[in-house]
Amino acid sequence: MDIFTAVVRHLLLIAVLLFNVPVFQAIIWSPASNVLLAGSKSKSHVTYVESVSAGIQKAVQECQYQFKWDKWNCPEASVFTNTQATREMSFVQAIASAGVMYTLTKNCSQGSFEDCGCDERRNGDTGGEGWTWGGCSDNVRFSERMASEIMDDSEESQDAITVMNLHNNEAGRKTVKQTLQRSCKCHGVSGSCSLQTCWNHVGNFRVVGDEIKRKYFKAVRVDFVSGKLIDGNRPEDRPRAVMTASLNRRDLVFLDQSPDYCRANLTIGITGTAGRECMVREDVGDSSPSSSLTEDSTTPSSFRWVKQSCSRLCRSCGMEIRQTEVVITSSCNCNFVWCCQVKCDTCRRTVTRRTCQPIGSLL
Numbered sequence: 001m002d003i004f005t006a007v008v009r010h011l012l013l014i015a016v017l018l019f020n021v022p023v024f025q026a027i028i029w030s031p032a033s034n035v036l037l038a039g040s041k042s043k044s045h046v047t048y049v050e051s052v053s054a055g056i057q058k059a060v061q062e063c064q065y066q067f068k069w070d071k072w073n074c075p076e077a078s079v080f081t082n083t084q085a086t087r088e089m090s091f092v093q094a095i096a097s098a099g100v101m102y103t104l105t106k107n108c109s110q111g112s113f114e115d116c117g118c119d120e121r122r123n124g125d126t127g128g129e130g131w132t133w134g135g136c137s138d139n140v141r142f143s144e145r146m147a148s149e150i151m152d153d154s155e156e157s158q159d160a161i162t163v164m165n166l167h168n169n170e171a172g173r174k175t176v177k178q179t180l181q182r183s184c185k186c187h188g189v190s191g192s193c194s195l196q197t198c199w200n201h202v203g204n205f206r207v208v209g210d211e212i213k214r215k216y217f218k219a220v221r222v223d224f225v226s227g228k229l230i231d232g233n234r235p236e237d238r239p240r241a242v243m244t245a246s247l248n249r250r251d252l253v254f255l256d257q258s259p260d261y262c263r264a265n266l267t268i269g270i271t272g273t274a275g276r277e278c279m280v281r282e283d284v285g286d287s288s289p290s291s292s293l294t295e296d297s298t299t300p301s302s303f304r305w306v307k308q309s310c311s312r313l314c315r316s317c318g319m320e321i322r323q324t325e326v327v328i329t330s331s332c333n334c335n336f337v338w339c340c341q342v343k344c345d346t347c348r349r350t351v352t353r354r355t356c357q358p359i360g361s362l363l
């Protein structure tokens with residue numbers, strides 16, 4: 001491709017993103033824009049721009065969900081301007097990569113691309129006791145390859161952060177494959193289900209997000225030595241060669257310790273925890289399963305995590321917890337009135353809202 005075409009495509013992509021995707025309006029330089037701009041260098045990637053931006057949006061939403069009750073809460077500023085190599089950025093990189101692969105997978109199975117469709121290679125093979133492969137399995141081979149071409153190609157240099165990003169991109173893609181689910185359909189004499197056909201498909205993206213959050217907790221701190229990442233947390237007496245071999249491609253890796261997320265540092269996109277809302281045990285009692293806060297939490301540990309958020313966000317940052325009473329109004333006691341209305345009362349409820357407040361501040 002000549003340089004002129006390349007430049008035009010470049011600008012076209014920027015235009016598409018800036019005007020269609022609000023999240024990109026703020027980007028000047030970022031892992032995400034990096035991806036999308038560099039993607040334009042390769043022939044057909046323009047076809048996937050929509051999918052890529054949808055995937056990155058999905059990733060940002062998931063990141064903010066997963067870190068809602070953490071000191072670092074995935075602020076867009078830090079996602080899109082950060083050039084750090086922290087544990088948090090390993091999550092961002094992996095979730096973005098997974099989001100892109102996930103969306104490409106879905107698009108492919110829905111028939112949105114000419115060059116890909118269901119993965120039927122194994123159809124007819126025996127999968128296990130009483131079942132064979134059949135139906136439309138998600139084509140993760142296609143989406144893995146495409147996501148890798150788009151995301152990894154955007155990394156040009158061979159410096160430490162680049163190598164770290166490439167590793168975490170791959171870990172993100174592997175997570176999509178690790179969390180594939182199998183669905184089956186019964187066959188056989190009138191519902192006897194003596195034979196089933198099964199296919200693989202991606203589950204809800206939340207499952208991918210939960211798994212990458214788990215990987216975030218056990219992410220490995222690495223060193224960059226002679227162009228390679230090596231496990232930096234091992235005892236010094238183990239030979240380095242062994243450590244290199246033991247770095248798992250599924251794991252997240254990071255180079256630098258996280259900064260203090262308690263205090264704002266706008267230079268690096270950190271907002272600090274002052275003013276953040278948090279919860280204590282009684283706010284998320286087991287008695288309120290319908291609370292919108294917890295109903296979509298998939299792991300039991302997240303209840304505990306949320307319940308302890310005031311202690312994590314405020315106390316451990318040397319701040320006080322400020323309580324305010326807030327009146328919430330909502331519809332209640334709704335009745336169906338013949339015909340055809342629904343009549344509701346307005347109910348008021350006082351809830352306690354807690355936020356972090358620097359000690360001695362007059363807020």
Ligand SMILES: *[C@@H]1O[C@H](CO)[C@@H](O)[C@H](O)[C@H]1NC(C)=O
Pocket residue numbers: 047050051054103106107112
């Ligand atoms: C792929 O899916 C996403 C989200 O579901 C959608 O926004 C995007 O337009 C789709 N891409 C194509 C090419 O259909």
Ligand SMILES: *[C@@H]1O[C@H](CO)[C@@H](O)[C@H](O)[C@H]1NC(C)=O
Pocket residue numbers: 259265267268
């Ligand atoms: C903000 O972060 C940068 C980079 O880590 C650091 O050099 C600087 O000292 C920090 N500023 C404050 C006010 O903490």
